[in-house]
Amino acid sequence: MGYLIHGAMVLSAQAPYSFSQKDVLVSDAGLIENVAPSISPPSSCGQIDASGHVLLPGLVNAHTHAAMSLLRGVGDDLHLNEWLQKDVWPREKRMDEKTIETGTKLALCEMVRSGITCFNDMYFHMDAAARAVQQSGMRAVLGYGMIDMGDFGGKGRKELAIAGKFAEKISRQNNPLITSSICPHATHTCSAELLQESAKLARKLKLPLHIHAAETRKETADVLAKTKKESGRALRPIEFLDSCGCLSSRTILAHGVYASKSEVLLMARRSSSLAHCPVSNLKLAGGGAAPVPEYAQAGVNLSIGTDGAASNNSLNLFESMKAGAIEQKNFRFDAAAVKADDYLRMGTEGGAKALGIKTGKIGKGYLADIVLLDAKSPNLVPFTNNAGWLVYAAGPQNVTDVMANGKWLMRGRKLLTLDEEKIIESAQKAADRLG
Amino acid sequence: MGYLIHGAMVLSAQAPYSFSQKDVLVSDAGLIENVAPSISPPSSCGQIDASGHVLLPGLVNAHTHAAMSLLRGVGDDLHLNEWLQKDVWPREKRMDEKTIETGTKLALCEMVRSGITCFNDMYFHMDAAARAVQQSGMRAVLGYGMIDMGDFGGKGRKELAIAGKFAEKISRQNNPLITSSICPHATHTCSAELLQESAKLARKLKLPLHIHAAETRKETADVLAKTKKESGRALRPIEFLDSCGCLSSRTILAHGVYASKSEVLLMARRSSSLAHCPVSNLKLAGGGAAPVPEYAQAGVNLSIGTDGAASNNSLNLFESMKAGAIEQKNFRFDAAAVKADDYLRMGTEGGAKALGIKTGKIGKGYLADIVLLDAKSPNLVPFTNNAGWLVYAAGPQNVTDVMANGKWLMRGRKLLTLDEEKIIESAQKAADRLG
Numbered sequence: 001m002g003y004l005i006h007g008a009m010v011l012s013a014q015a016p017y018s019f020s021q022k023d024v025l026v027s028d029a030g031l032i033e034n035v036a037p038s039i040s041p042p043s044s045c046g047q048i049d050a051s052g053h054v055l056l057p058g059l060v061n062a063h064t065h066a067a068m069s070l071l072r073g074v075g076d077d078l079h080l081n082e083w084l085q086k087d088v089w090p091r092e093k094r095m096d097e098k099t100i101e102t103g104t105k106l107a108l109c110e111m112v113r114s115g116i117t118c119f120n121d122m123y124f125h126m127d128a129a130a131r132a133v134q135q136s137g138m139r140a141v142l143g144y145g146m147i148d149m150g151d152f153g154g155k156g157r158k159e160l161a162i163a164g165k166f167a168e169k170i171s172r173q174n175n176p177l178i179t180s181s182i183c184p185h186a187t188h189t190c191s192a193e194l195l196q197e198s199a200k201l202a203r204k205l206k207l208p209l210h211i212h213a214a215e216t217r218k219e220t221a222d223v224l225a226k227t228k229k230e231s232g233r234a235l236r237p238i239e240f241l242d243s244c245g246c247l248s249s250r251t252i253l254a255h256g257v258y259a260s261k262s263e264v265l266l267m268a269r270r271s272s273s274l275a276h277c278p279v280s281n282l283k284l285a286g287g288g289a290a291p292v293p294e295y296a297q298a299g300v301n302l303s304i305g306t307d308g309a310a311s312n313n314s315l316n317l318f319e320s321m322k323a324g325a326i327e328q329k330n331f332r333f334d335a336a337a338v339k340a341d342d343y344l345r346m347g348t349e350g351g352a353k354a355l356g357i358k359t360g361k362i363g364k365g366y367l368a369d370i371v372l373l374d375a376k377s378p379n380l381v382p383f384t385n386n387a388g389w390l391v392y393a394a395g396p397q398n399v400t401d402v403m404a405n406g407k408w409l410m411r412g413r414k415l416l417t418l419d420e421e422k423i424i425e426s427a428q429k430a431a432d433r434l435g
Numbered sequence: 436m437g438y439l440i441h442g443a444m445v446l447s448a449q450a451p452y453s454f455s456q457k458d459v460l461v462s463d464a465g466l467i468e469n470v471a472p473s474i475s476p477p478s479s480c481g482q483i484d485a486s487g488h489v490l491l492p493g494l495v496n497a498h499t500h501a502a503m504s505l506l507r508g509v510g511d512d513l514h515l516n517e518w519l520q521k522d523v524w525p526r527e528k529r530m531d532e533k534t535i536e537t538g539t540k541l542a543l544c545e546m547v548r549s550g551i552t553c554f555n556d557m558y559f560h561m562d563a564a565a566r567a568v569q570q571s572g573m574r575a576v577l578g579y580g581m582i583d584m585g586d587f588g589g590k591g592r593k594e595l596a597i598a599g600k601f602a603e604k605i606s607r608q609n610n611p612l613i614t615s616s617i618c619p620h621a622t623h624t625c626s627a628e629l630l631q632e633s634a635k636l637a638r639k640l641k642l643p644l645h646i647h648a649a650e651t652r653k654e655t656a657d658v659l660a661k662t663k664k665e666s667g668r669a670l671r672p673i674e675f676l677d678s679c680g681c682l683s684s685r686t687i688l689a690h691g692v693y694a695s696k697s698e699v700l701l702m703a704r705r706s707s708s709l710a711h712c713p714v715s716n717l718k719l720a721g722g723g724a725a726p727v728p729e730y731a732q733a734g735v736n737l738s739i740g741t742d743g744a745a746s747n748n749s750l751n752l753f754e755s756m757k758a759g760a761i762e763q764k765n766f767r768f769d770a771a772a773v774k775a776d777d778y779l780r781m782g783t784e785g786g787a788k789a790l791g792i793k794t795g796k797i798g799k800g801y802l803a804d805i806v807l808l809d810a811k812s813p814n815l816v817p818f819t820n821n822a823g824w825l826v827y828a829a830g831p832q833n834v835t836d837v838m839a840n841g842k843w844l845m846r847g848r849k850l851l852t853l854d855e856e857k858i859i860e861s862a863q864k865a866a867d868r869l870g
Contacts, residue, residue, distance in 0.1 A: 076823035109813035282761035287768035326717035333722035378544035382866030388511035392748040397832035431817035
């Protein structure tokens, strides 16, 4: 059964964004079939009265580690290395398939409630993550995060086999909502061989390559030293990735804070996408700010992610859009350095483009990933009919209804595909077991 | 009728904060009468089951301009002077008493929904603001913002008369919820005489003195130049305030971003409070970051405010606490530079101390300003029983019940004292009229 959603103020397909009253027809097959001022309902079509609401494309969380929701609040206010070594890694070692499924489900509940319909995930035990996503009806790109710490022969090969096997399995399942990616973890945790082989595998399977890079100064120094030692030529993280063949139009590079001007231009030449993660970067105190205006000027496709709840501690893309925009303004001493339109684009069509998925816009032929917000909420009044209205003031409290691929995941703030109460109970127990 | 609130996890009275299950008895007179693991209900006492919830003191918004909610989203992404001159000031000129009442009510709806029970307001047509606050049952410190742009004889005296008259009227009303303050607007918009007379008036009436200072670099340069010209001695903004007698234990200084080390120490010597406004500072792109660790180390009492919705664009203190904390960490390249405890203290007891009001703690003898959050929300799981759990993950979506002075303002997410639907409608119309 399709749906005709009546009377909402619908986000325009392009920036500068605005809203206008339109009907949206969603087909049985999960596509947006028509968007017009007034559409007559076809027979056997559910009719939804969305007056008083705004209608957006579902937000795209371009970089996260969903199951890390179980590590939310673990080791807050600690220095990065202390946090990883004392709090994160020991707990991750104790995470089994069941734990990952539970943690992923917890994250899915939070993301749906925040208006996210699609996310780009990198973690481990990804079969369990895929099961959780499948049950939820959300859209996701899932990838196994490979780490060999320089030991390709002993460890890297095995990691590559796990990642390839998972990707092929997802591909065979032919689920319209779940695709996979190849995820070498980061520039400083993967050997050059693992990066090279990852790039080959992604090319062969025509899959996105999703990686952390240029997140911290320490990483920059480490990669410069490592490349100098191994090849005689010191390369910065993004240059190093390119030397391994990892930059292409299917690359999603998470963070990109410490990118030089020439690395920004390199990303643009390779048509790679950035997944900007401002809240995580701020909280982990990486320092500085991603060169967002430079990426934009160079023509790099920009998307935005929450990162995992261990470092954020929320999976709230409204918060990330606002935090990112105001951080950039302040960092540049320039209120006009970035605009609300830029950030709303990152959270919608920018994310969709990064992942190569036809979502992120309300337009004919796009996937029916749709979010309704109650515009009659005091924090959203007055309605100024622009991107700032959404980016600087909206939050999860305003999200009432969420649809992915033409199916409702939430109606009237009630989750329909996920048993929230049970998930919360299991998640608390799972977190307690991790210690 | 008093209330016995059963079974919530109650925030501890001191940092490092934690929660423990306690009953809270609220008296008829609006005070917290007892906090203990188990309290037998006295006769004729409303019993509230708050299991599954956490119970906090109501948040204290230490600096705002409530009625500016009508200017939310006006002139986003513009440079400060362009924003003020093209968008803010022309609209403010068109604001009459009725507009201010409507705008204040809109802000009250949003603040209650965000768990704020007390706020420190500076604006104009304050009689209208007081009417709105009285109807809402919220707690507020209200002050008329005085500006003479250097013309004390022609303008400053009149401003002082308006401010004094309003303060005395509020004092005569003897409302337990509404008090007033003396508000010379800022260091660069007030003459030295107006500042001196404001300080005298605040001392005479024993009222808080609430002022903007050290918000931008331009202000610093302007005050240095002005003082050099007028007195032969260049003074920085906070030094200038002190020279006018404006720094005392009743002073709430909003912003304080561009404070020198000696000004931080001066604030501490005078026992003045800072109202830190990180989201507004970031969005207006003032640059840099307030020296929060230095204020803390010097012993300055720290509180936190949203500022007005024109520059924020939310009245969400959860957001301000998180944004402030993560901004500080990143600015210092140090995840341990500030802690969640520091920011939760600012939003509760720090704000209460700044305003001289016995709220901000759940303890016997404190005012019954209380907020309940639904802890069984996916964004708040797992429960880690520390300040970070609240500061880094909670939001307005989690606030279910709000009490001020022993009376419920919201129950089960429904506002009880404010006609939200009608206010939203009037506010939209009022904003449309402002243009």
